[in-house]
Amino acid sequence: MKNSYSSEMFNMSNNLLKEIIHYIAAPLTYSINLCLIEGVFPDALKLSKVTPVFKKALGKVFEGIIYQQMYEYLELNDMLSASQFAYRKGRSVIHAIELLVTDILVAFEDHAQTQETGGEFRKSSVKHTRGSTWSAAGI
Known part of the structure; x- marks a missing residue:
């Protein structure tokens, strides 16, 4: 034993x-x-x-409740950027790409410049960050 x-x-x-x-x-x-x-x-x-001892499951319950309360607070007080797409209901990477393409096309049609910056964070470290400047002359 x-x-x-x-x-x-x-x-x-x-x-x-x-x-x-x-x-x-x-x-x-x-x-x-x-x-x-x-x-x-x-x-x-x-x-x-x-x-039954649900240590991990209990942690997930706490995490879910805290996330929901923080999310509702941030949304209610308009504290999230309009360009924040990750971890938000009704927003996805598709919406981010649509916004990016629209900004580039508008700048192209107006013969103007636009700066697009994107970042992806995983496990509390920056995985990828890229900034680009687009202009009608460069296309």
């Missing part, structure tokens, strides 16, 4: 059982042999104690 302080229905852990095995070995052996001879397993030993 693995070392464990987790207890079962009778509040006995593996560690406790290992400590007292010398005292209970004879009656335990007799009981086990009697079960095998008679073909009967005691009903009291058919019970189990199940205690």
Whole structure:
């Protein structure tokens, strides 16, 4: 048996059982042999104690609740940039590309310049950042 302080229905852990095995070995052996001879397993030993511990799931619940509250607060107080597309409902990378293409086409038609800057953040570090200046003369 693995070392464990987790207890079962009778509040006995593996560690406790290992400590007292010398005292209970004879009656335990007799009981086990009697079960095998008679073909009967005691009903009291058919019970189990199940205690679910959802550590990771609980963390996800907290994360979801905090995210929702912060998102609603930022949206309600108009604190998110109009060009923020990631992690926002109703916005996607497609919307960002449409905005980029529209800005470039308008600048091209107006014979003007436009500066587009994009960034992608993953795992708290900058993966890619690029700035470009477009002009009608350059196309």
